[in-house]
Amino acid sequence: MEGLDRRAVLRTGLLAGGAGAAAVAATHLAVEANRAGVGSRAAAPTAVRPAVLPFRGSRQSGVVDAPQPFAAFVGLDLPEGATRLTCRRLMRVWTDDIERLMAARGPLTDLEPELAAVPSRLSVTVAVGPGFYAAAGLDAVRPSWLAPLPAFAVDRLNRDWPQTDVLLQIRADSPVSVAHAARRLVVGAEPLAVQRWVQRGFREPLTDARPGMPFRNLFGQVDGTVQPATDGSDDRLVWLGADPATGGDGAEAAGTPAPKGLAGGTSLVIRRIAMNLDTWDQIDRAGREHAVGRRLGSGAPLTGRVEADLPDLAATDDLGFPVIDPVSHVRRAMATEPHERILRAPYSYDDPPAPGQRSNCGLVFVSFQADPVRQFVPIQQRLAEADLLNIWTTPLSSGVYAVLPGAQAGEDLGAALLD
Ligand code: HEM
Incomplete structure (x- = not known):
């Protein structure tokens, strides 16, 4: 039998019956009342966002x-x-x-x-x-x-x-x-x-x-440019x-x-991906931009001027090579089917390095999508097959x-x- 402490009795109308249910209801009312108060404070004209x-x-x-x-x-x-x-x-x-x-x-x-x-x-x-x-x-x-x-x-x-x-x-x-x-x-x-x-x-x-x-x-890249719209x-x-x-x-x-x-839910993929800043340090700016296919400063595609520009995959340089490398990160990650799109919401991590290590950094990569098998897996599969960024990145964990x-x-x- 799972422990049933004071808090569980208070909260668990499931077992506690009427008294517990009443306590829960009262709590909800108090919370709603409190939320109304806090919400109206947040709506003050000076508030930038709630x-x-x-x-x-x-x-x-x-x-x-x-x-x-x-x-x-x-x-x-x-x-x-x-x-x-x-x-x-x-x-x-x-x-x-x-x-x-x-x-x-x-x-x-x-x-x-x-x-x-x-x-x-x-x-x-x-x-x-x-x-x-x-x-x-x-x-x-x-x-x-x-x-x-x-x-x-x-x-x-x-x-x-x-x-x-x-x-x-x-x-x-x-x-x-x-x-x-x-x-x-x-x-x-x-x-x-x-x-x-x-x-x-x-x-x-x-x-x-x-x-x-x-x-x-932490590679200094603009990350999160191409995303599904969040306006509905x-x-x-x-x-x-x-x-x-x-x-x-x-x-x-x-x-x-x-x-x-x-209904009203989604799926969350979480992958911890180490980023080797020490070997990344050895690459010049042009090499770094080449690896991802976008400029470090503006986040613009290598074929464009501003971040929002669409990459021109057909563009070639003076020698006839593609400006956006076919194995650059964006080229490999970009959707090949309309449904292969995911909402990325990753976070950087910068943990204490182990003794002898200089850095312990990376991304807690997180994405939301209605169906990870249809949407996430084909992208990750392509990146696993070929992606210049793989030289500096290593997935350490994976969960769905x-x-x-x-x-x-x-x-x-x-x-x-x-x-
Ligand atoms: C440490 C690992 C990674 C780094 C540093 C990284 C970095 C970036 C950067 C800088 C961009 C270009 C700007 C943008 O559109 O956000 C990008 C694009 C993208 N990345 Fe990653 N990424 C990583 C891992 C992944 C993983 C694991 C996936 C999915 C499996 C992924 C999927 C995408 C997608 C879908 C795009 C947009 C491609 C497009 O349509 O242009 N990335 N990433």
């Missing part, structure tokens, strides 16, 4: 929002013998805690609530792996793409960051908010889920005037739609049909998760899947 992202809704925050500068990715596993009840209780606890944290309030059991009180565009996005489906007895409805990615020739995967049953993506404008939220959610989840690893990352938007996806990675027009590439088999709710009818319980739909008012995360 300091609080929405928690409630058909989709979770943290997917199409401009990535905040700081992130932690936390992989957790369910305990031995976990059941669907374990999964539901975990989601009950996290729904309440995440709603409060994103509203700039500490969870009920927060020992440092002051750390939660500074709104910093915190988003916590909950995603689940194959082990979650197995524990919940839901293998029959697990999406076919929720399985290990194929092995790629470039992979040098180690055991430090394996696929886990659950993933939390925690992002915010402040590293304090990320650290605090990660701590509270991990401690709050025990013993329903136990932390296996944490990957931290950072990034800067290129300018405030142009919020969005591009940033500079490319939704079908990113989001899972209503499930026609169950009738769905019609709200996402334009999107890719969703496996059971995932289903991002749950958002929690509607009065509902827990994962409700459509677990109920």
Whole structure:
């Protein structure tokens, strides 16, 4: 029998009956009231952008929002013998805690609530792996793409960051908010889920005037230029739609049909990719630009002037060689079919080097797509076969998760899947 502490009794209407349910309802009301207050502060004329992202809704925050500068990715596993009840209780606890944290309030059991009180565009996005489906007895409805990615020739995967049953993506404008939220959610989840690893990352938007996806990675490159639109027009590439088999709710009818319980969700691929800055240092600027096919300064294609220019793949130099090398990163990564597009939201990491090492840097590469097998795998396959960037990059881990739909008012995360 899983431990049932004071907090679980308070939160878990599942077991605690009327009193627990009333406590949960009261908490929700308090959170809503608080959110309204914080939201109106954020809407003051001086605010550049809202300091609080929405928690409630058909989709979770943290997917199409401009990535905040700081992130932690936390992989957790369910305990031995976990059941669907374990999964539901975990989601009950996290729904309440995440709603409060994103509203700039500490969870009920927060020992440092002051750390939660500074709104910093915190988003916590909950995603689940194959082990979650197995524990919940839901293998029959697990999406076919929720399985290990194929092995790629470039992979040098180690055991430090394996696929886990659950993933939390925690992002915010402040590293304090990320650290605090990660701590509270991990401690709050025990013993329903136990932390296996944490990957931290950072990034800067290129300018405030142009919020969005591009940033500079630690190779100094403009990264995130070619992306699906996040204004709704490319939704079908990113989001899972209503499930026609169950009738769905019609709200996402334009999107890719969703496996059971995932309408309004998506998939998240996470790959830790080491970047060797020491050998990168040995390459001159022209060589670096050649490897990616874009200019370092402006991010423009080698055949263009500004970042937004389309690459001219037919252009040749004085000697008749293609200006954009056929094995440059962008040439190999670019879509060969209209559906081969993914929303990339990676973060740089710069961890302490091991003794004798000078640097330990790379990307926590993260992408969102409706179907990783159709969209992500062909791109990664091409890059694994030939990509000049491979000289300096090495994938160290690989995971794939289903991002749950958002929690509607009065509902827990994962409700459509677990109920
Ligand atoms: C450390 C590893 C990597 C680095 C440093 C890197 C860097 C870059 C840079 C600088 C660009 C050009 C600007 C842009 O459009 O964002 C780019 C484009 C792109 N990358 Fe990567 N990338 C890495 C890994 C990957 C991986 C693993 C994938 C997917 C499997 C990927 C997919 C793409 C795609 C789809 C594009 C846009 C191509 C186009 O249509 O022009 N990248 N990357």
